[in-house]
Amino acid sequence: MLLVKDLRDSYIEFFKSKQHRHIHSSSLVPKDDPTLLFTTAGMVQFKPMFAGTIPLEYTRATSIQKCLRTSDLENVGRTKRHCTFFEMLGNFSFGDYFKKEAIEYAWEYSTVVLRLPKDRIWVSVFENDDEAFNIWNKTVGVPAERIVRLGKADNFWGPAGDSGACGPCSELYIDKGPQLGCGKPDCKPGCDCERYMEYWNIVFNQYFQDTDGRQTPLPQTGIDTGMGLERLATIVQDVESIFQTNELKQLVDFVCRELNVKYEGNNIPAVNAMVEHARSLTFAMTDGAYPSNEGRGYVLRRILRRALRFGRMLGMKEPFVYRMVDEVVAIYGSYYPEIVSSAKNVKNVLEGEERRFLETLEKGIDRLDEIFAALSKNGSGKISGHDAFLLYDTYGFPAEMTSEMAMEKGFSVDMEEFSAEMEKQRERGKQSWKGADNAFESAMTELAKIGSGTVFTGYAETETAATVAALSDGRQVIDALKEGMKGYVVLDKTAFYAESGGQSGDTGEIVFGDGAVFVVEDTKKSSKTFVHHGYVKKGTIRKNEPVSARIDIVRRSLIKGNHSATHLLQAALRQVLGDHVKQAGSFVDADRLRFDFSHFEAMSVEQIDRVEQIVNTKIWENLAVSAKEMKIEEALKTGAMAEFGEKYGEVVRVVSMGEFSREFCGGTHVDNTGKIGVFKILKESSPGAGMRRIEGVTLKGVADRYSSLESIVSALAAEFNAPEKDIVARIKDLAAENKSLQKEIQKAKSANLASNLDTMIAEAEEIAGIKIIAQTFDGASADDLRVLADTVRNKVQSSVVIFASSCDGKASLLVAATRPAVDKGADAGAVIKKIAPIVGGGGGGRKDLAQAGGKDPSKMKDAVAEGVTVFKGIIK
Numbered sequence: 001m002l003l004v005k006d007l008r009d010s011y012i013e014f015f016k017s018k019q020h021r022h023i024h025s026s027s028l029v030p031k032d033d034p035t036l037l038f039t040t041a042g043m044v045q046f047k048p049m050f051a052g053t054i055p056l057e058y059t060r061a062t063s064i065q066k067c068l069r070t071s072d073l074e075n076v077g078r079t080k081r082h083c084t085f086f087e088m089l090g091n092f093s094f095g096d097y098f099k100k101e102a103i104e105y106a107w108e109y110s111t112v113v114l115r116l117p118k119d120r121i122w123v124s125v126f127e128n129d130d131e132a133f134n135i136w137n138k139t140v141g142v143p144a145e146r147i148v149r150l151g152k153a154d155n156f157w158g159p160a161g162d163s164g165a166c167g168p169c170s171e172l173y174i175d176k177g178p179q180l181g182c183g184k185p186d187c188k189p190g191c192d193c194e195r196y197m198e199y200w201n202i203v204f205n206q207y208f209q210d211t212d213g214r215q216t217p218l219p220q221t222g223i224d225t226g227m228g229l230e231r232l233a234t235i236v237q238d239v240e241s242i243f244q245t246n247e248l249k250q251l252v253d254f255v256c257r258e259l260n261v262k263y264e265g266n267n268i269p270a271v272n273a274m275v276e277h278a279r280s281l282t283f284a285m286t287d288g289a290y291p292s293n294e295g296r297g298y299v300l301r302r303i304l305r306r307a308l309r310f311g312r313m314l315g316m317k318e319p320f321v322y323r324m325v326d327e328v329v330a331i332y333g334s335y336y337p338e339i340v341s342s343a344k345n346v347k348n349v350l351e352g353e354e355r356r357f358l359e360t361l362e363k364g365i366d367r368l369d370e371i372f373a374a375l376s377k378n379g380s381g382k383i384s385g386h387d388a389f390l391l392y393d394t395y396g397f398p399a400e401m402t403s404e405m406a407m408e409k410g411f412s413v414d415m416e417e418f419s420a421e422m423e424k425q426r427e428r429g430k431q432s433w434k435g436a437d438n439a440f441e442s443a444m445t446e447l448a449k450i451g452s453g454t455v456f457t458g459y460a461e462t463e464t465a466a467t468v469a470a471l472s473d474g475r476q477v478i479d480a481l482k483e484g485m486k487g488y489v490v491l492d493k494t495a496f497y498a499e500s501g502g503q504s505g506d507t508g509e510i511v512f513g514d515g516a517v518f519v520v521e522d523t524k525k526s527s528k529t530f531v532h533h534g535y536v537k538k539g540t541i542r543k544n545e546p547v548s549a550r551i552d553i554v555r556r557s558l559i560k561g562n563h564s565a566t567h568l569l570q571a572a573l574r575q576v577l578g579d580h581v582k583q584a585g586s587f588v589d590a591d592r593l594r595f596d597f598s599h600f601e602a603m604s605v606e607q608i609d610r611v612e613q614i615v616n617t618k619i620w621e622n623l624a625v626s627a628k629e630m631k632i633e634e635a636l637k638t639g640a641m642a643e644f645g646e647k648y649g650e651v652v653r654v655v656s657m658g659e660f661s662r663e664f665c666g667g668t669h670v671d672n673t674g675k676i677g678v679f680k681i682l683k684e685s686s687p688g689a690g691m692r693r694i695e696g697v698t699l700k701g702v703a704d705r706y707s708s709l710e711s712i713v714s715a716l717a718a719e720f721n722a723p724e725k726d727i728v729a730r731i732k733d734l735a736a737e738n739k740s741l742q743k744e745i746q747k748a749k750s751a752n753l754a755s756n757l758d759t760m761i762a763e764a765e766e767i768a769g770i771k772i773i774a775q776t777f778d779g780a781s782a783d784d785l786r787v788l789a790d791t792v793r794n795k796v797q798s799s800v801v802i803f804a805s806s807c808d809g810k811a812s813l814l815v816a817a818t819r820p821a822v823d824k825g826a827d828a829g830a831v832i833k834k835i836a837p838i839v840g841g842g843g844g845g846r847k848d849l850a851q852a853g854g855k856d857p858s859k860m861k862d863a864v865a866e867g868v869t870v871f872k873g874i875i876k
């Protein structure tokens, strides 16, 4: 039997024999394409090559691409063929071969290499594509009755994302036999039943579709094919479901064994979904996407929560999906080594996510059951958007999950109302990434075309003699820019580094022969064109003029120091924390550096210190830094670190620092680590789940930090009148002194109040043998009043106390009565109830003690006077 891994090998070998270059899968998180959350097809990494916006290094390629699609999420597990993650086998032509060869290759691979029975293969073509029909029929020899013409919905593909290449397509189907069919006489490809399974899609790329949906012919035609590896495996292994193919089956067996369930009946969809989702999550998280509340993170959260819901049906109570990661790694790790090194981190994040959701899952399901019961009672078939939102907000139920669960019971969800509820929540702080300025976008696209492939001289030079290739004022491409104008300059070659790989763009000057000067404030890349952003400081600058492009040397050298430090930092982090540490993003400019990496918990102070020490030791070892271009396969063999989500060409640049660090990197670096000077970590934090961030400084950043600390220290020294070394001791002394002064004040206050007590008691009115001690105070707290009242009650056996005080802008009242007074009818609670409203408050209490607060201390005298009156009324 052909195993899945044999299919991978045979496909690549076949197309290599047809002069295709084998290109590695790009990341599941597409780089440079904000319109796509995930890589959805093999062609995604080749989009610029189809669009003709970059020069071609090769015109034929083949790949096995990691893909993730969630459009059919609710079907995954329930059907025999749906996945979110899958591997797509593909062959591509960029202006090279077209329909004839593409069709012939597909036929040859299917029937000669895989030996699929010719009479069970059906094909479809786009409704009016006679050319494709004739190639299949006349050149290949597929009988006309097995060629189906289908409309746009089935046989027109693309673009991936908002814009890109697209065109009519032709698909290959395998007839799985009448036993799986619907039995209708006209059943054929395109029918919804399971009999004819599509396994290969050949897209004839002819058009470019822009973001408005307009299609224009591409400068060159192309071929983009895609064949789902899992589906192909069901055919060659002669099984019904992708979950029975040899690799996925291993995961199915793992789940059944560990959860002790049989693969039968209702368990089948649940086990399938868990298997599929664990695989998706492992791959996507390895590529740097983590569960979160928005964007791709939310997609992952939905997938995981769906898996947990199915897990619950299988009796799973504890986190489990994370335990499947090692099994996924065991199966796929040899072909995708990146999942091996990330496994530890992926497991940690998953386990935490699972635990958190399992805490609310039961409660959410109970709530949902209540909703179902209510719906059945009132005969409504729809869960309101409000309820769905509540489930989402309180129990973390993604709306799609609620909807799927509702569907199982024959209900639906008012998704429109749900979206409206979400929108309300989102309103604040909502930001759209889409650039509003279309003129600017198109001016940049125009510039990119003219200057396609700027030569970068900045690894070796800081100043380059060049010619102006194009100018723009940001609205259109123009021939000249006058003094004072803001604009954009493209040169044929430049020493200016354009922002990429986290390194910020260079600044400097472009000087013209006649003395005109363009100040460069930033440099950015548009495709492969370097665009200098800035303004004309002097004279008028023109197209086609010779210039000298000079970067700001000091700034660049500081950037180099920071960039090289991030490489040492990554190597040091791996040494201290482990091999799962991988760069997830970085930023360096002249002042500081920031490095994000995968790790599951906050670093300890000791770990931070050790990392800093290692980096500094490597700086002071003066390691030689070198950069070398090599083929990607060769580079990977050297163990060089590649970045998450980064897409690399066939030839990559590898930067080495002694034997300590080796990374794929296009940035500029010091030639010797000694030139980084010194490295200091300023902060360690978390930018998101499963990730940590280090912010640090080198060179000038350290000097700046030193200066700012120094000025703080001198200000402290002056303020506390102490030499630097004594400042801390002096502050400690002052703090202790402050504390004891506070105590003194408190004591004095109490003594002062108490000293007046005897006079108060002596002067107090007496009614029916009860002394009424009524008094107001300034600055006594409620506690002070209580202490004072206790003292009075101890001193005078039969007494009533009515106190009020103003403290911190508020009024406090206290009424207390001794036991003998209460026996004679005194009631503190009744009194306070009457007088609290006078100071704008309320309160109550027992007969012997009642306290209240109020907003208006100016009325406290009235309150006390009224208290006396009320009391007299009670007692009489």
Ligand code: SER
Binding pocket: 040, 041, 042, 043, 090, 157, 201, 202, 203, 224, 225, 226, 227
């Ligand atoms: N892009 C096409 C697809 O995804 C063929 O690769 O089906």
